Amino acid sequence: MSGYVPVKQNQLDVYKTSNKYKLYQDKTNFLPGFEVYTLREIDYDKGVVKLTAKYGNKYQLYPEVYIDLDDYLEMDFKTTYHDLLYNKSLELLEEEDRTSGEGIIKDIVIKMPKIAKQSRTVRRIFGGDKAGSLSLDGNQKITFAGSSTTRENAEQTEDNQRSDFNLEMRQEMNLRLRGTIGEKIHVDVNHSSGGEDDFLSEPSEIKIRYEGFEDEVVKSVELGNISLALQGSNFISYSISSEGLFGVKSDMEFGDLKLTSIIGKDEAQKSTQKYTGTSQADSTVIESRNFVNYSHYFIADPYNLFAFYNSEDPNADQYPDGWIGNAIKVDEQGAWLVPAGVPGMGQNLLPKDGTDVNVYLDNDNANDNITAIEGTAVNEDGTFYFDQLIEGRDYTVNYDTGLITFSVTINQRYSIGITYTRNDGTMVPTPSGDGLKVKLIKEKNQDVNSPYWNQQVRNIYDLGMQNIKNEGFDLNVFNYNENDNTRNYDVPSDVPLNDAEIVTYNDYLRLDSNGDGVVNGDDATVNLQSGYIIFPFLKPFAPLGDAIIYEEEVVNYDEFKMNIAVKGQVGRDQISLGQMNILPGSVVVKLTEPVNKTLKENVDYIVDYDFGTVTLLSPEAKDPNAKIEIDYQFKPLFAVESKTIMGVRADWEFNPNLKLGGTFIYHSEKVSDDRPKIGNENFSIILADLDGRAEYETPFLTKLIDWFPLIKTDAESKVTLNGEVAMSIPNIYGNPDQDNINEAYIDDMESILDNYPLGITRRAWVRGSKPFNYNLPRADINWYNPTNIYARDVYDPNSLSEDEEDEKISVLTCKLDPPDVGNPGLDNKYWGGLMKYLGNQLDFSDKKYIEVLVKVDSIAGSQPPVTMHVDLGDINEDFYTEFGGEGKLNTEDGVTGRPKDGILDYDEDVGLDGIPNGEAGDDPNDNFDNNKDGNGDYPHINGSENNSLLDTEDLDGNGSLNMADIYFEYSLSLKDSLYLQSEYKGWRLYRIPLQDEDNYSIVSNDVGIEPNYKKISYARIWFEVEELSRVRIVNLDLVGNKWEEGFIKDEDDNIISVEELQNNSEKMLVGIVDNQRSPHYQPAPGSVIKKNGEKTLEQSLYIDYENLQPGHHGLAHQKFRESTNLLSYNKIKFWIYPEAAQNQIIEDDSLTHDLIIRIGADSLNYYEVRKSFTAREYLAEMNKSGWMNLEIDFSDLTKIKS
Secondary structure, X not given: OOOOOOEEOOEEXXXXXXXXXXXXXXXXXXXXXXXXXXXXXXXXXXXXXXXXXXXXXXXXXXXXXXXXXXXXXXXXXXXXXHHHHHHHHHHHHOOOOOOOOOOOOOOEEEEOOHHHHOOHHHHHHHOOOEEEEEEEEEEEEEEEEEEEEEOOOOOOEOOEOOEEEEEEEEEEEEEEEEEEEOOOEEEEEEEEEOOOXXXXXXXXXXXXXXXXXXXXXXXXXXXXXXXXXXXXXXXXOEEXXXXXXXXXXXXXXXXXXXXXXXXXXXXXXXEEEEEEOOEOOOEEEEEOOOOOOOOEEEOOOHHHHOOEOOOOOOOHHHOOHHHOOOEEOEOOOOOEOOOOOOOOOHHHHOEOOOOOOEXXXXXXXXXXXXXXEEEEEOOOOOXXXXXXXXEOOOEEEEOOOOEEEEOOOOOOOXXXXXXXXXXXXXXXXXXXXXXXXXXXXXXXXXXXXXXXXXXXXXXXXXXOOOOXXXXXXXXXXXXXXXXXXXXXXXXXXOOOOOOOOOOEHHHHOOOOOOOOOOOXXXXXXXXXXXXXXXXXXXXXXXXXXXXXXXXXXXXXXXXXXXXXXXXXXXXXXXXXOOOOOEOOOOOEEEEEEOOOEEOXXXXXXXXXXXXXXXXXXXXXXXXXXXXXEEEEEEOOOOOOOOEEEEEEEEEEEEEOOEEEEEEEEEEEEOOOOOOOEOOOOEEEEEEEEEEEEEEEEOHHHHHHHHHOOOOOOOOOOEEEEEEEEEEEEEEEEOOOOOOOOOOOEOOOOOOOEEEEEOOOOHHHOEEOOOOOOOOOOEOEEEEEOOOOOEHHHHOOHHHOOHHHHOOEOOOEEEEEEOOOOOOOOOOOXXXXXXXXXXXXXXXXXXXXXXXXXXXXXXXXXXOOOEEEEEEEEEOOOOOOOOOOOOOOOOEXXXXXXXXXXXXXXXXXXXXXXOOOOOOOOOXXXXXXXXXXXXXXXXXXXXXXXXXXXXXXXXXXXXXXXXXXXXXXEEEEEOOOOOOEEEEEOOEEEEEEEOOOHHHEXXXXXXXXXXXXXXXXXXXXEEEEEOOOEEXXXXXXXXXXXXXXXXXXXXXXXXXXXXXXXXXXXXXXXXXXXXXXXXXXXXXOOOOOOEEOOEEOOOEEEEEEEEOOOOOOEEEEEOOOOOOOOOOOOOEEEEEEOOEOOOOXXXXXXHOEEEEEEEEEOOOOOEEEEEEEEEOEOOOOOOOHHHOEEEEEEHHHHHHHHO
């Protein structure tokens, strides 16, 4: 074709001799020097390549051809890839032939050395002259898939970004290893993982099999994942599959005696670990001696660089003595003060902007001086061999503070020198013209007498992690009390404070730089991004008794006393389960908060089953706020197993006609529960059996039968005699450490709580609507979740472990601020509250109490009076009534005129007033701001404008404003003792009987309609106050019990009418009491479990009854889902503690009561036992000796039945 020149593989194919001959491929027919080739010339400026076909080195065969540079490069890549693949394929095909089914790795045969063949013992063990062989085959498949999602106008928070990329990786691997050791020992290993559908698909297995020769005693031995079985007995036989079992089975013969023995342990143990965030422990203690060593240095003497508190200050009498010459002054932002205008001091010593700070390092290694720079140092003798470090890679300089931070390792032997230009223009050191000369900031092996000792920074501590979230972070300095080794956070009296108002070590060390009462990332002393604590002291712990840490390079464990308790959350990519050899496919990761979902393996996380690590992939799993639960099964290598099997079977053949046999089996199983329930006890069993068989021919019987007329036998007669006797010895016990105590629990009362938490998370609540028929003016309410309240502040430390004491707890704080306008001289009352939508008509008919743990803070030295109300039912949603919002549905959805879609659009976040900030009519108080004020409050955190949430009064989402007020109202004074159960440090536990009509009022704005406990949709809490008040709530729950109270009945089991109960004020309620929230409660003897030497939570069922009339009784009952088999037990034991009600006047005849116990299949078929007891007088703390241990003997019950 005219003008057409094919370009093949970036060469001109201008000459063809046949369809199979191509110039650009076949060059073997040309003589050297006379080849046809393509000359390529690249013009990068124009982006083209010129191709010229030439013959030899002289002749041009065809006009030049120009192609695009991008096309040329693409073709060049394809050509190179094609050639490489072709050559590699040829190399593979040229290898030796492989046998059928053989993979790339061929069978490996190991020959026995000649010297080993000469040993009869070796040949006997190995069974031949082959040492072994190995065969490996399998396959592996890895699949990657990815997707990217972008969400427009989504809320921007730490845990919710607008776009994400989801990477899915699936790995499937099947590996099979077959090997022999000699001719007798066989090894099989199977490994399979990555199946999509199997939760525990074929875990890794290993089997070792020894096969003896015919004339050997040991016939076979099997070890590994094998099935164990003993046969031969009619009464006793045993078999167990190999799934999750590691065992040994052997067969031996001693003449006529055959022995089969088995021993095995269950290799799969279930273990569950739960994580808050992505780490098992997010708290740590840093010792005062463990400051960051050798990595931070001052550019000059810090006493000349910074402004320190000193005795000549005007208000020096208000400083502790330990601040003088030690504490660095700071500005309002917490930055260290560097004085200006002082010659040779302060800012004049800092490096000048725009100049370099050069750092040199002598590592004191003479073998590493090839590239070193020879130099000297000011005021020092001798020669140094410096390596010049690179700023930004090896170190960084803070030009505002003169702090040099090293990212390379520095040790005690190193010397460090610097050169730089100061702010005042002075060059450090002064140039001498005699080569490199530096000013040292550290010398080799320096000590406290060194002139550079103070230039090493010793007031920075490493948190051990970076990018820590501010939320949930907290820091406290403490020491241990010598008498009881508990933590002390307050400065002792022997530390001179002068007139300083200091209480805690945190106060003394000025860690709370912004004064909000919490030490966290909002303070200049804490850098959460870098993971550092920075004390504004040169020697922070010196005046607190730890001066030695600033005087010695090495400090022993018993030479310091101060510690730093740090608690924080950090997103980690990897979790160690603390257990190796996890069963493949057994790891299940569940995300429980902020959403409840099961994560997908190889999508959201990957698992290293050998080393027990889980690597998180998805952002939601890495979120430090996420609550993660990980379930897994593992195979212990050297651990006491939960299941043990041992057995032996012996068969002895005296002669062909007589055989004897015996079987012995021991089987035990242990559970991990400290108080195992009936049906899940620890048990062991011993089985034994003797059996025999005799078989003899009896020719006389044959002859006898043949003697009868018309009868002729066609086989010899035989007599067979079989005999067998067997026994079993079971042992069922409760305590895994005491197998001689045969007991288990019907109910230990530790899991009978059945509660519905109304919740204390700020975002779960909105401002409350006005209570019906109340005309009180509204007080401004601000609610938030503070981060500085610990379990030890709320609960009695005697009921907490040391770790639990330091745990932060969630608290809902409500600050109520009445308006300034009031009636002088009168007690003006105001209201303020919160509300929430619970769900569509929830059933709370089985709940017994409203339980609230609450505290009213003292303000201005006194605790203000507060009345708390809890409303349950249908509650009107009209809570935003300002700026014309009363009586209409206020919502951000659709505020711009677009249809409502339940999604916050970019321009809809304008607040419930519907008017953007700055425009006429805008609510000035609706702007969102999550910053604290000086009192530690968040005054604008509940603003609805610019909070990235779709705010609406339509709480139930039905598109209309619910105006119904039909609810139960409960009220209690937070100063009174009515409903009060316990109190600790101002935290009061109230328990209001929920369905006692004396405790609530019925409110309804619809005549004839009353609230129903089975149809509760809303909850509201509101407060009556007279002045500024702050109320803190730890728990607000509707509490039920798995034990339910029945009707009060008479002696004939007739139900007492409601009218009679009301007339007599007869009541009975069941509840729960524990040793954590009730100082009054003392557990029964031996009922508290200790873990790690510390008491754990223990609780009991209590029955509270009032004015029970003679002949009347009330029962609390629990119906178990499954029947309980008590045949293995002889008695029921339980503890009771009878006591009078608090403040009850005791009369002699009122102390005696009957306890009724019923046990049976249902309410009509039961055993009943009654026990009389005398109630004790109520004491502030129960007397442990008052507990009564009662027993019911089953033999007595059976006598009654008979």
